[in-house]
Amino acid sequence: MDYEKILQELRQQYADLEQRAEEGSKEQSTYHRIVQLIDQSSLIKPPLQRAFIIRISLTTFADATSPEARPLVNEAISAITEKARLSP
16 A cells, blocks of 8 residues: 555645635635645655654544534544554
């Protein structure tokens, strides 16, 4: 499984969602933070380990974020778990 490609595609997906979200909206800031979390782990090798760390970071973010943003973050957690076939 090409984890590097999966992580790049997820990053692009959330960057695109950020661009399409309404300027200054909670959705835009949430998608921006998701992209930041993915980018912050870019030096972690191997990519499978990076995927797990991103999932952990997203889970922590979901716990700390506002109730309105939580479904968007949970969606990202589900996406990385499914696409990278990570166990919960």
